[in-house]
Amino acid sequence: MAVRKQILEGQIKFLQAVELPTAKGDAAKAIQLLKSKTSDNEKLKHELSRLLERCTLEASQSKSKEMDFKTKLVAFKRQNHLLQKRCDRAPEIKAKAVKRAKSSANKENRTYKLLHKGAYSPQARELARMLVSAGCSREYVSNVIHAVCKSAGVAVQGSMSRRTVSRAILEGGIAAKIQIGHELAQAEAFTASKDGTSNKHVNYDAHHINLKVSSYSDDPDEVPTHCHRFLGIVSSPDQSAEGQAEDLVEQIDDVLKIYNKSPLAKRSGHFMRLVKAISLLKGVNTDHCSKEKKFSNIMKSKVVDAVRELLGETEVLEKSWEEIDILFDKALSGGNTPMMAWWAENDVTPPILLANHDNAAVLNNLDSLDDLTPAEQHALESTTRGGVKAASLAGAIFNHKDDKKGQQDIFKWWFKNAGIPIAFPDTSNNRYGTYCEAAGVLLLYCDKFLEFLEFVRDSKKKHVFTNMEKNLYNALKDPATLTELAVLALYAQAISHPYMRQIRGKNINMLDLAPLHLQVEQHMINVIENPNILVSADATYTTGAMDEKEWEKPDVVNAILKRMPELPHLSNVLVHFTTEFTPSGVIDSATDLQKELAWMPATNDVNEGMLGSLRQFWRFNPRATLHVFNSLAMFQRNNTQPFMNKHFKEDDHKFLMHMGREVDSSRLESKRQAKNVEYTQAKNQKKNDRDTEAAKKKAEKNNRISRIPLIFEKEVIEGLKGQKLQDQLDAFRLAGAPLPALLKDVKVVADKKKTIQNAIEQYENDKWSPIGFEGGETDGFQADNGDEENGEE
DNA sequence: CGAGCTGTGAGGGATAAAAC
DNA sequence: GTTTTATCCCTCACAGCTCG
Incomplete structure (x- = not known):
């Protein structure tokens, strides 16, 4: 800038020296320029000073900043230290925070x-x-x-509120019912028990069922065990065995209805129909009085009906092979006793007695069947005979389940040696089919068996049979016993085996079985009508076997047919056996599996206990209703809460509440009471009607009798008989003659005559005189005759 | 000793109120 | 609008008490 100023000043001087018109102008211009430059300079100066100022400012500022930074650094260092410390303490703080959070959450939990x-x-x-x-x-x-x-x-x-609590109790009862339904739906079988009592003239019956169930614990290894389930107490006015059986069925029905409606059933897909449930009933446990036995029989027949209904149904139901087997075996067992009966009925020498050791001692000294002592009578009655017994004896000797007894090894070796490698069929369980098997084997190798028994006898020191061996030896020589064995074996070949062949190994459903059962029945009818299709020289499997296929054991059939001449009654006994065959034989002979299914506690304590609880409950809750008691008791006794905990989801609880309200407003208790009253009223009405009817008849009779003239001649009386004699007796009685009080005391004609003649004699001696006769009025006698007529009943 | 009173706890109908 | 609970109302059975 200084340089430029010098240049400019030089130029000004030059211009001032050169005086030229244009230069003057230029000079003026230059001066102006100079002036402007001067102002520029001023500006610059200003600028500079401002810059300087700013510099100083900034310098001073930066100096203060530096100071700042220094202090800040210190501060940061301090802070860093603090943070470090804080960082070190962080877990502690965190823990504290968690603690605080927890405590605040707890505060919330405290409600x-x-x-x-x-x-x-x-x-x-x-x-x-x-x-x-x-x-x-x-x-x-x-x-x-x-x-x-x-x-x-x-x-x-x-x-x-109290009402809500009440509903919760009812809901508990419903949950208990759902539980029983759920358990029944999965059960293979169950048994029932009942006991009754009366409280203030009302009868109460407690029912339990027994079945295998889970305990609903969390233990994954737990196995289902047999448990009681309380079905509730009912107060049925109808105390007949039929009515009580109906009560039990109704309770089961109620349980199933609720269960089938429940979300649990829908979710698990276990629906259960009443008929199916009843068919699973394997036994009833009651007291041993006659009414309870009748109850048990009625239940049994209900079960049979249910099984039949299921068998005939078009619904596809899988049934295990074993179950069918049992059914069929049971059915067979019905035939044995009738087969025994045939011999007696037809006066033919029956199978010989196969007395057990004790009875044998008594019966050995028996000369005739007349004049039996009670001991002999008992021994005779308890001694069995016939094909089934013989087969079971053979089983006991040749294939005893206890290997130490019997002759099983010697048997096998001896027969193997004789060229017949067989093992004797196992008859130690109660499966009837096995007796048929054994019968076949016994017949087929009859001579060999006799030979073997002799071998056994002779190989002993004293050369004697044991009692069993002797029985079997005799039985195998007895035509009647052989006949029965033949019937059993033939039956198996003609019907049992073909039946089994149809079922075994298939995925059985009942739809397929219904026609098969018809076929069984039809074949049985064929045999009954013409036993020759099975027992004759030209009988073959085409006519004899139900399915017209080759015999299961052709040798057995041939052996029997060969023996026919020795067995004259074979076809008769076969027909009789087949006729008596009942396809519904029930629970009598149980296999181990059946026993397992038909599990029943030995005592009836549970039911008696429940009735006691009810009384106790009512002492302290006099207005409580029966269904509330049942709800509470079922819920408690049946382990329902664990069941709910294990199986219930939200919608199940909703369902419970829904049903609870329904029950709450259904007036169960007043319905129960009304039912009771109505039943009694109806019963009274019936009784009244009957009384009125009886009174009417009595009046009519008296009216008629009063018109009959009394005959006071002994000879005439002697000649009377039938209705006329009876009329005279009645007339004398109505007339107030001294006769025995009860009509049943005078029944025989001779007595009647004598009685009337006595009365005539007394009349003649003026001991009495007839009242009200000839006049024909009856009114006066009605009262008098009341007692007599009652005696007649 | 028994009639009558009182308190307790029950059943259950009707309906309002709350929650969804 | 439906579901669920709360409340009010009445009824009843019994135990235990008092009192004539």
């Missing part, structure tokens, strides 16, 4: 929420049931919950 979404939770309902069954009044359930929670430092939200 126990009974209500969820406006309804009491399942847990709250469980609590209510628990308290009530522990004896808490419904009214105070809420108070107790609050009090207990308060002492534990927990506040409670919501307070259950």
